[in-house]
Amino acid sequence: MTQVDVVTRRKGGELAAGAHAMAPMLVAFAPFGLLVGAAVAASESPAAAWLSTWTIYGGAAHLAVLDVLQRDTGVLGAALVGLLINARMVAYSVSLAPYWRESSVGSRVAAAAVLTDATWALAHNRAEATARARRRFYFGAGVTLWFGWPTLVTLGVVVGRWVQDVPVAALLPSLTLGTLVVPQLRTRPGLAAGAAAATVAVCTAGMDGGVALALSAAAGATTAALVHGRKA
C-alpha cells in the first residue's frame, strides 16, 4: 500500500466514521423531523416554512417559530423566540473555532452550514483526534444530517400528523441528545456544567425556552470554568 493510499483511506475513514456516527441519530430524530414537517404543512406559507429548514436548521427553533406564528403574535415575537432558541449556535461555533483556524473560508462556511446540536456534540466528543481528523469526522456527520434532516421534514409534510398521536415519540430527541451529553460528563468541569445546567433547567421549566436555555448555558459555563480554575 502506498502512502497516497493510506492518506486517502484515512480521509475516507474519518468521513465515513462521521456518517456512521450520525446514522443512528437520524433514526432517533425521525419522529421529531416528522413533527416539524407536520407544522410546516400547517403553516400559512408552507413553501417558506419548508425552505427555512436549511437556514434555521434546528428543529426546536423551527417548531417554536411556526407555533408562535399560528397564535398570531406578530413578526417580532416569532423572530425573537426563534433567535433566542437558536442562540446556542454561537456557543457551538465559538467552541469549534480552534479546529478551523487553518481551514479555507469555503471550508468554514460549509462547516457553519451543517452546524447543529448533534453535529457539534459528536465532533466535541472526539477530543482525542487531531484537528484535521476532527474536521473530516465533522463533515461526515454534518453532511449526513444536512441531507437527512430536510428529508425527514419533507416526509413529515406528508405523513407527520400521525406522529402527534404517539406520545413516546416526543421523548426520543431528549434520549438522543442525552446520549450525546453523557461522554462529556466524564470530566469534572463537564460534570459540574451538566449538574448546574440541569438544576437551572428544572428551576426555569416554567419560563420561555430561549431565556431558560440562555440561563442554563450561563450557569453551566460559569460553574465549569470555576471547577476548571480550581483544578488548575
Add this chain to the structure above:
Amino acid sequence: MTTTVVALLLVGFGSVAYRLLPLLGAARVPEPVSRTAGWAGMSVITAVVVRGVLHHRDDSIPWAVPVAVVSVALALTLAVRGRGVLVVLAVGAGSYLALSAVVGLLV
C-alpha cells in the same frame, strides 16, 4: 402570509449569522473562550433534555412526567455504561411504554 415569510427570513438569517460569524473569525477566538463556549453548548443540550422531559405530555396516562423522568433516567444510565444510541432509545421507549401500562392498570 407576509408575516410568516418575514419572521422565517429573520430567524433564518440570524441563525446563519450565529453559525458563521464565529467560524469566520476563528483565528481571533482565544482558547479559554472556546473552552467556555464548549461548556455552554453542553449545558444548553443538557437543559434541552431536561426541559423535553419535564414538558412531556401524554393525555392517555396519569403521571406522564414522572413516567418520562424514570424512563429517560433508566435509558441514560445505559448511555453512561457505554451503550449505543439505538439501545438507549429502545430501552427508553420500551420502559416508557411498560411503565405507562403499569400506571394505567394501577390508577
